[in-house]
Every structure is written in structure tokens, then in C-alpha cells.
Amino acid sequence: MSAKVFIDGEAGTTGLQIRQRLEGRPDIALLTIDPEHRKDRSARAEIMNLADAVILCLPDDAAREAVTLVTNPATRIIDASTAHRVFPGWAYGFAELDGDQRAKIAGATRIANPGCYATGAIALIRPLVDAGLLPADWPLVVNGISGYSGGGKGLIAEFEQQTPPPGSHDAFRPYGLTLSHKHLPEIVRYGAINEAPIFTPSVGRFAQGMIIELPLHLGRLPGKPKAEDLTAAYEKHYAGERFIEVLGVDDAAEVQKARAGAAGFHALIDPENLNDTNRLRIMVFGNETNGQGLALALLDNLGKGASGAAVQNLNLSLGLPEASGLE
Numbered sequence: 001m002s003a004k005v006f007i008d009g010e011a012g013t014t015g016l017q018i019r020q021r022l023e024g025r026p027d028i029a030l031l032t033i034d035p036e037h038r039k040d041r042s043a044r045a046e047i048m049n050l051a052d053a054v055i056l057c058l059p060d061d062a063a064r065e066a067v068t069l070v071t072n073p074a075t076r077i078i079d080a081s082t083a084h085r086v087f088p089g090w091a092y093g094f095a096e097l098d099g100d101q102r103a104k105i106a107g108a109t110r111i112a113n114p115g116c117y118a119t120g121a122i123a124l125i126r127p128l129v130d131a132g133l134l135p136a137d138w139p140l141v142v143n144g145i146s147g148y149s150g151g152g153k154g155l156i157a158e159f160e161q162q163t164p165p166p167g168s169h170d171a172f173r174p175y176g177l178t179l180s181h182k183h184l185p186e187i188v189r190y191g192a193i194n195e196a197p198i199f200t201p202s203v204g205r206f207a208q209g210m211i212i213e214l215p216l217h218l219g220r221l222p223g224k225p226k227a228e229d230l231t232a233a234y235e236k237h238y239a240g241e242r243f244i245e246v247l248g249v250d251d252a253a254e255v256q257k258a259r260a261g262a263a264g265f266h267a268l269i270d271p272e273n274l275n276d277t278n279r280l281r282i283m284v285f286g287n288e289t290n291g292q293g294l295a296l297a298l299l300d301n302l303g304k305g306a307s308g309a310a311v312q313n314l315n316l317s318l319g320l321p322e323a324s325g326l327e
Contacts, residue, residue, distance in 0.1 A: 002029040003318045006047050008066055009057030011038075013149055013156070014080050017307035018055055021325040022314075028325075045069040053318060055310055056080060067110075076109045076317045078310055084112040085186040092190055093313040094119060095322070096244050097126060105316045113313060115183040116305025117144050117201055118190070120212030120297035123244065123280055125191035127237035128295075133225045134216075140197035142187070145172075145271065146210040148203050150301045159205065174202045209271035210301040219291020227252075227286025227293045234282050234295075242323055243304065243312070247283035256285055268298075275300045278308030278326040 005028055009015045022028045031051055037043035048054050049072040056063045056079045063081040070077060084090040091108035095101055105111055114122070121142045128134035148159040161167030176199065184196040218225055227249070234246040247255070247268065258266035267273050274281060280299040286292065299305050308326055315322050 002027055003052040003320070004029050004031055004050060005053050005055065005314065006031040006033075006051040007055045007057060008044065008048070009062075012057050013152060013302065014306045014310070015055075015057035017302050018057065018310050021307060021311045025325055027320055041069065045071075048072075049075060051075055053078065053314055055314065073109070076111070078111045078113060078313050078317065080113040080306060080310055082115065082182045084110065085114065085118075086189050087112065092186070093309060094122060094190065095312060095316060096238060096241050097122065097190060098130070102316060102322075105313055106319070108317070111313050111317060113306070113310050114190075115186060116146065116150060116210060116299070116301040117142075117181070117199070117212060118183040118186045119280065119305050119309065120144065120210065120299055121183070121187045121197070121199075121214070122191045123282060123297050124212065124214040124295045125187070125193060127233050128230060129192045130237065131233035133221065133223065133229060133233055135222060136192060137194045138221070139195075140193065141215055142197045142199045143202075143213040143215070144200070144210060145202045145204050146301045147206045147208040147271070149207045150210070150305075151203065155203070156207070159203075159207075170203075171205050172202060173204075174200065176201045204271070206272055208275045208300055208302055209273070210299060210305065211269070211271045212297040212299075214295040214297075216293045216295070217291060218286065218293040224291070225293075226288060227284045230284045230286075230293060230295055234284070238282070243278050243308075243326070244280045244282065247281060249284075252283045252285055255283060269296070271298060274298055274303065276303060278304045278312060280304045 007015050010019050048070050053076040056066050060081045060083040063079050063083045090110045090112045091104045093111045093113045148155050158168045181199050188196050238244040283296050285294045311325050315324050
């Protein structure tokens with residue numbers, strides 16, 4: 001029997017991609033609502049309470065309101081907004097966080113999908129903390145660049161020059177200049193660190209994909225780890241994972257050469273390289289002379305950073321094969 005799934009907010013960027021991943025699956029029956037009734041509370045409540053799972057692709061306040069409409073205790077909710085990521089009683093939907101997280105997601109009726117930047121940042125920070133290479137109170141800086149699709153329809157229209165005056169001509173746009181980005185609380189909690197890093201997000205002139213960077217003064221860390229020690233920690237933490245790959249030391253060295261003009265490995269660091277997938281790639285670069293290192297995560301902001309993760313969490317929640325609709 002197919003599981004009944006309702007996507008509240010399916011007309012948005014994330015909702016559309018989730019629907020594409022679920023359409024045609026014999027184990028999923030998508031419930032739909034007449035567009036005229038999308039803002040009708042009673043109509044939405046009725047369909048939500050008929051569903052086995054509801055995926056919320058809404059702004060934060062609308063997501064909070066939507067949760068109040070669900071009275072069926074068997075209905076599972078996956079919220080793609082920021083509203084419930086550090087909220088009590090909600091499981092955090094990053095299955096690869098640690099060895100217990102899949103079971104927490106599978107056993108929860110309330111699941112908060114991670115933020116795209118947070119997915120990359122936590123993927124880089126948490127394994128180093130767990131391995132004892134990075135103290136929880138160490139001052140951190142995290143840099144990120146995302147495709148403009150992460151800003152929703154308004155930013156997409158601006159960058160694709162669909163709005164007057166003639167849209168944006170920016171090649172690169174830093175933002176979050178108040179240093180209080182909405183993803184910081186989840187990075188602190190699930191990165192297992194004591195204080196927020198300095199986080200500098202930006203938008204580039206490409207639609208999809210993203211890179212997150214964690215620069216570290218390795219020579220000042222306790223134990224003075226080398227780049228290969230960080231790589232080993234990531235390889236151990238993500239051993240056997242289907243959707244997270246760690247580039248080996250030799251391949252990372254080839255990427256370093258490629259960015260200097262050599263052929264071969266440059267595509268592995270292209271922010272668009274994992275687009276339309278649920279994969280995340282980690283690589284570490286180092287300079288022993290300077291005692292410095294750089295851990296880098298690459299993912300699709302609309303894939304593993306949004307719709308792909310939502311489908312992965314849906315599968316876990318409903319007891320379906322985790323990779324269904326994702327490969």
C-alpha cells in the first residue's frame with residue numbers, strides 16, 4: 001500500500017523539486033489540493049490529517065501555523081523551514097550526523113530538515129569535534145557561497161533579470177553582514193560547539209550548487225593535526241555512507257594542482273558538480289609550512305541542502321528504502 005504524502009508549499013523551489021523526486025514512485029501517493037484552496041485552513045487541515053506524512057515548504061511563521069493544523073497523531077511532519085531546527089521534540093534531519101541519528105529520524109513524528117549552509121558546516125565541524133581534533137570552544141570561521149536559487153523566487157527573478165529595473169549584474173554578493181545568519185543556531189547545536197562561528201555567506205552568479213569552507217590554523221590546534229589527520233577523521237565518521245564521499249589525500253592533492261591549471265580534477269571542486277543529487281563531497285587541503293588547513297564541503301543547495309534531504313528523511317520516517325527517489 002502506498003504512503004500518502006502531502007507537500008504544503010509545492011509551488012516553491014524546494015517543493016517542486018521534492019515533488020519531482022516523488023512522482024512516479026509506486027510506494028508514494030501524492031495528495032494534492034485545489035490551488036484555489038491552498039490558503040484555506042480547513043481544506044489544508046483536512047488533507048494534512050489524511051496524510052501519512054506532510055512536508056512543509058513554507059516560510060517560518062506559516063510552517064509554525066501549519067503544524068497546529070495537524071491533529072492526527074500518526075501524521076508525520078517534515079519541516080523544510082528554519083522554524084523547528086532547534087525546537088524541543090523535533091528530530092534533526094541530518095541522517096549522517098552520528099551513529100544514532102537515523103534511528104531518531106525513523107522514530108520521530110516531527111522532523112526538521114537542515115539548512116543548506118548548515119548541512120555543509122556541520123558535516124565539516126562535527127566529525128572533527130567527535131574525533132578530538134577540534135575543541136568545542138575553538139573560535140571558528142565558516143565561509144560559503146551558494147547559487148541564487150537558495151534565495152527563492154525573488155532572488156531567482158533578480159539574477160535572471162526578470163524584474164525591473166534590469167535585475168542584478170552581481171557576479172558575487174556577500175550577505176548576512178549582521179553576522180547573525182538564521183542557520184547559526186543549528187550549526188552550534190549539531191556541530192557540538194560552544195559558540196557560533198563567524199559565518200560569511202554569499203551568492204554567486206549560478207543557479208544551483210554550493211561550497212562551504214572551514215579554514216583552520218592546524219599548527220595552533222591542540223595536537224597540531226595535519227590535513228591527512230582531518231581526512232582520516234572524515235573517512236572514519238562517514239565510512240559506508242551512501243550520500244557523503246570523502247576525497248582521499250592523493251585526490252585532494254590533484255585538485256590543488258588542477259586549480260593551478262593542470263587538467264583532470266578541477267570538476268570535483270566546481271560548486272555545480274553535484275547538482276540534482278543528494279550527495280555531499282568533503283575534501284581537505286593543507287600547507288604544512290604555514291601550519292594551515294582548509295576543509296571544504298560541496299553539495300547542491302536544492303539537493304542534499306533541501307529537497308534531497310527531505311526525501312531521504314521521508315524515506316527513513318516511513319520505513320522505506322533510504323535511497324528511493326534519490327539515485
